Every structure is written in C-alpha cells, then in structure tokens.
Amino acid sequence: MDLLKLSIPTLAKMLREKKISSQELVSFYLERIKKHKKLNAYITVLEDAVNKAKDIDMKGIKNDDPVLRGIPYSLKDNMLADGVKTTCASRILENYIAGYDSTIAKRLKDSGAVLLGKTNMDEFAMGSSNENSHFGPVCNPWNEKHVAGGSSGGSAVSVSAGLSQFSYGTDTGGSVRLPASFNGVASLKPTYGRMSRYGIIAFASSLDQIGPIAKNIEDLAIAYDVVSGHDPKDSTTSIKNKDGMYEYLIKEVKDRENNFSRKTVGIPRDMLIGGCSKDVLNSLEQSKKVLTDMGFDFVDIDLPNSKYALAVYYIIVTGEASSNLSRYDGVRYGYRTKDYEELKDLYSLSRGDGFGDEVRRRIILGTFVLSAGYYDAYFSKAAKVRSLIKKDFEKVFEKCDSILMPVSPVTAFKIGERTKDPLEMYLSDIFTVSANLAAVPSLGFPAGRDSRGLPIGMQLIGKHFDEKTLFTTAWMIQKQKPEWFNNIATTVKEKKVIE
Numbered sequence: 001m002d003l004l005k006l007s008i009p010t011l012a013k014m015l016r017e018k019k020i021s022s023q024e025l026v027s028f029y030l031e032r033i034k035k036h037k038k039l040n041a042y043i044t045v046l047e048d049a050v051n052k053a054k055d056i057d058m059k060g061i062k063n064d065d066p067v068l069r070g071i072p073y074s075l076k077d078n079m080l081a082d083g084v085k086t087t088c089a090s091r092i093l094e095n096y097i098a099g100y101d102s103t104i105a106k107r108l109k110d111s112g113a114v115l116l117g118k119t120n121m122d123e124f125a126m127g128s129s130n131e132n133s134h135f136g137p138v139c140n141p142w143n144e145k146h147v148a149g150g151s152s153g154g155s156a157v158s159v160s161a162g163l164s165q166f167s168y169g170t171d172t173g174g175s176v177r178l179p180a181s182f183n184g185v186a187s188l189k190p191t192y193g194r195m196s197r198y199g200i201i202a203f204a205s206s207l208d209q210i211g212p213i214a215k216n217i218e219d220l221a222i223a224y225d226v227v228s229g230h231d232p233k234d235s236t237t238s239i240k241n242k243d244g245m246y247e248y249l250i251k252e253v254k255d256r257e258n259n260f261s262r263k264t265v266g267i268p269r270d271m272l273i274g275g276c277s278k279d280v281l282n283s284l285e286q287s288k289k290v291l292t293d294m295g296f297d298f299v300d301i302d303l304p305n306s307k308y309a310l311a312v313y314y315i316i317v318t319g320e321a322s323s324n325l326s327r328y329d330g331v332r333y334g335y336r337t338k339d340y341e342e343l344k345d346l347y348s349l350s351r352g353d354g355f356g357d358e359v360r361r362r363i364i365l366g367t368f369v370l371s372a373g374y375y376d377a378y379f380s381k382a383a384k385v386r387s388l389i390k391k392d393f394e395k396v397f398e399k400c401d402s403i404l405m406p407v408s409p410v411t412a413f414k415i416g417e418r419t420k421d422p423l424e425m426y427l428s429d430i431f432t433v434s435a436n437l438a439a440v441p442s443l444g445f446p447a448g449r450d451s452r453g454l455p456i457g458m459q460l461i462g463k464h465f466d467e468k469t470l471f472t473t474a475w476m477i478q479k480q481k482p483e484w485f486n487n488i489a490t491t492v493k494e495k496k497v498i499e
C-alpha cells in the first residue's frame with residue numbers, strides 16, 4: 001500500500017482498525033524527512049513525536065475520538081508550540097523557545113494530531129519564493145532547481161514531498177496559496193476572522209490569517225475544521241458557528257451531487273491580460289470546462305481597483321510590519337549584539353545584524369510610509385484604496401458566487417531568478433493580495449502541470465464567511481479531475497511502506 005496516497009479519513013479508519021499504528025505512521029514520515037533533508041523543508045524536526053505516537057497507541061484510538069488522533073502534521077515556524085523552537089526563519093529568533101501554545105497548536109494537540117516539526121519559511125513571512133530564510137531556501141520537489149514558493153514554502157513542500165500528512169501556513173498576501181500552487185497541493189486562505197492569530201508571530205495584523213495545506217479537499221476540510229472558530233484570546237475572530245466542513249461535504253454535498261444547485265462563477269478577464277503564461281491560461285480554461293460540464297454558469301467580471309492592489313498591499317504590509325517588528329530590540333527577545341556602547345547602538349546593531357535584507361527593507365519602507373508628512377500621502381491613501389478594492393468584490397458578488405483565477409501568472413521559477421529585483425519578486429503576488437485586502441476567503445487547488453512538469457494552481461475566491469461554496473466547488477472539481485489531486489512530487493516519490 002502506498003501510504004502517501006491515503007487521505008486523513010482513510011488513515012483514521014486504519015488506525016481504528018489497527019491496520020496501522022500511529023507510531024508506524026509517524027516513523028514513516030520522520031524517516032522520509034531525514035531522507036529528503038536536501039529539500040530543506042523543516043527548520044526543526046521533533047524526533048520525540050514517536051513517543052507521543054506510542055502514547056496514543058497505548059491509550060488506543062476509539063471510534064468517537066477526533067478524526068486527527070494519531071495523524072502527523074507540520075506547522076510553519078512562525079506558530080508557537082510550547083517548548084519548541086520557533087525561529088520565524090530569522091537570526092533574531094534563532095534560539096527562541098516558545099513559552100506557550102498558539103491557539104492552533106493547542107487545538108491540534110487537543111485533537112490528538114502529532115506534530116512532526118516546524119517548517120522553513122521566508123523570514124518573518126516576507127517573501128514569495130522561500131529564498132529569504134536565514135536557514136537557506138526550500139527546494140521544489142518537482143524540480144529541485146526551482147523555488148518552493150513562499151512564504152510558507154516548507155509547509156507546502158512537507159505535503160507535496162510526502163514529509164507530512166497535512167500542514168499549516170500563514171497567508172498575509174498569498175503565502176499559503178502561492179507555495180501550495182507551486183507544489184501541486186490544495187490550500188485555503190480563510191475569511192479574515194475565521195482563524196485565531198493568538199500565538200502566531202505577527203507580520204501585518206490586519207491581513208494575517210493561518211490556512212491549511214493538504215493534498216486533497218477532504219483533508220483540507222478536516223484541517224480547516226479543527227483550527228477554525230472563535231477564540232476568546234483573539235478578539236478579531238468571528239463568533240460565527242464553525243462550519244463543520246468535512247461533515248457538510250460528505251453528508252450534504254454528496255447527496256446533492258447530481259442536482260447541485262447551479263452556481264455562477266466569475267472570471268476577471270481584464271486582470272489576466274498579459275503576464276500569464278500560456279500553460280496557466282490553458283489550465284484556467286480546463287477548470288472552467290470542468291465546471292461548465294457540471295452546470296456552472298460563467299460571467300466575465302471586472303475588479304477595476306485591483307490594478308492598485310499590489311501597491312496598496314506593499315504600503316499597508318510594510319507599515320504594519322515596521323510597527324509589529326519594533327518589539328525585536330535586542331533587549332526583550334532573541335539576538336543581541338555584543339559590541340555596543342550606548343543603548344541606541346544596542347538597538348540598531350542587534351536589529352541590523354539580526355534581520356535579513358528583505359526584512360530590513362520592509363521596516364525601512366514601512367517606517368517611511370508611516371512617518372509624519374508621508375502618512376497621508378501613502379498609508380492613509382492606501383487604506384482608502386483598500387476599501388475601494390473591498391467594494392469591488394462586494395459588487396462582483398452580486399453577479400456571481402465565486403471567482404475563478406490563477407494563483408500565480410507563472411509556475412515555480414528558478415532559484416535565484418528573481419532575488420536581484422525585489423519589485424519583480426513582489427509581482428509574484430499580483431493575483432493573491434486582493435483577497436487579503438478584501439478579507440475574503442480563497443481556496444487554492446491544483447489544476448494540472450505545465451509543459452515542464454511543474455504544478456499549476458487555480459484559486460476560487462468567495463464571499464465573506466462563505467468557505468462552503470469554495471469547498472463544495474473544489475470538491476466537485478476533485479470528483480471530475482481526481483488526477484489533479486493526491487499527487488506526491490515525482491522526484492521524491494517512493495512506493496510501498498506498509499503492506
């Protein structure tokens with residue numbers, strides 16, 4: 001049996017029937033992590049996970065236990081897990097050990113899922129290629145000379161290379177969806193407020209959301225269910241009831257498969273002109289065809305202010321980051337320079353040595369856009385255009401139930417190809433940042449591969465708190481195109497483990 005092909009519900013059933021133990025499952029992944037160390041997907045690997053799994057096996061897994069009990073997963077290294085090193089891929093936090101659990105880590109712990117380790121990322125989640133890590137770039141397992149995508153590159157690779165059953169990243173401007181699309185796996189950037197940010201290292205607080213990454217839609221739904229919902233420790237979380245997405249998919253949607261109510265999907269054609277590769281555009285047409293064959297209607301839509309999205313995003317994100325990152329002063333956290341005479345030097349030398357180039361660039365830009373005299377011209381103006389972008393979405397959603405478009409204009413580029421020009425790197429986010437600015441949910445799904453064999457990803461963007469439409473639509477696509485899902489990167493795939 002090829003363990004790498006199995007979904008969470010199948011593994012959960014096998015664990016209950018004792019066809020496999022949690023210990024076997026965890027050891028299987030730990031071995032693979034060791035074997036594929038070159039991909040650089042993990043910053044910290046928790047060898048002790050085996051003992052946690054042993055404990056679970058000893059206590060037994062009962063039918064009514066949470067479905068994730070005994071199943072291994074990974075977390076991006078900007079999420080605190082009590083007693084575990086949390087570096088944010090930065091020198092400044094190189095030796096920082098978390099003193100408490102983030103809500104996400106706590107909820108997963110309570111569900112009995114087993115944490116395998118913390119995944120590599122762009123430093124402080126700033127980047128689109130995972131080349132900005134203090135611990136080196138993450139390689140794309142479909143072609144190791146190419147980038148994994150960022151900033152949650154390690155999380156995406158942990159799933160696409162079979163180094164974890166499922167994972168989580170954070171998405172401030174595309175960091176869950178972009179690496180997932182470069183790796184051929186599914187992902188979700190939930191509505192702002194669906195997920196708790198308690199214990200997540202802040203980047204840009206009005207945009208940050210955590211999101212699951214998995215190789216199929218049912219795993220994604222389970223990973224979403226376990227961590228979503230109100231958290232008294234994060235006042236920006238919504239008090240809305242949890243979706244119970246997996247149950248919804250298998251009970252309600254399944255029965256309605258043949259008479260699924262017709263939905264309308266919008267495509268922002270104008271946004272896609274120029275820049276998109278031929279392969280990506282072909283893949284978009286294929287997804288459209290799959291949905292059309294199932295009775296979905298399509299309309300062309302216009303998001304006129306999205307042409308400003310990237311500029312608005314990079315003003316807001318740098319402004320918020322410069323303020324969030326002021327806490328790393330060499331006194332309270334992490335790295336401290338040894339050579340200083342005055343307090344001012346302690347601050348500037350610790351920060352100068354502790355942060356990498358991209359983080360320093362963002363802090364400088366952010367401090368500038370927030371400074372007196374420039375605030376109105378930049379930050380405040382960007383905030384106004386942000387509301388226009390949000391209004392565009394509201395208007396479009398009077399005409400359609402979701403929006404279909406590529407996650408990225410191109411597939412994974414070569415390592416080093418865009419590092420010299422930050423602006424070119426920022427262009428990678430052109431299709432992802434709008435959903436964050438408008439706070440709407442977006443589900444990324446794999447949609448075939450390009451002529452070089454590299455994965456292509458599409459996204460479905462929905463109305464606030466309407467993750468259900470996105471999951472339902474993606475689930476229907478998966479039914480029609482199973483070959484797009486459950487793929488482990490060919491270069492690292494090895495069959496057979498447990499018969």
Ligand code: GLN
Pocket residue numbers: 125126127128150151170171172173174175176203317429
């Ligand atoms: N690539 C974007 C940036 O560098 C998005 C990052 C993210 O979503 N964390 O800001």
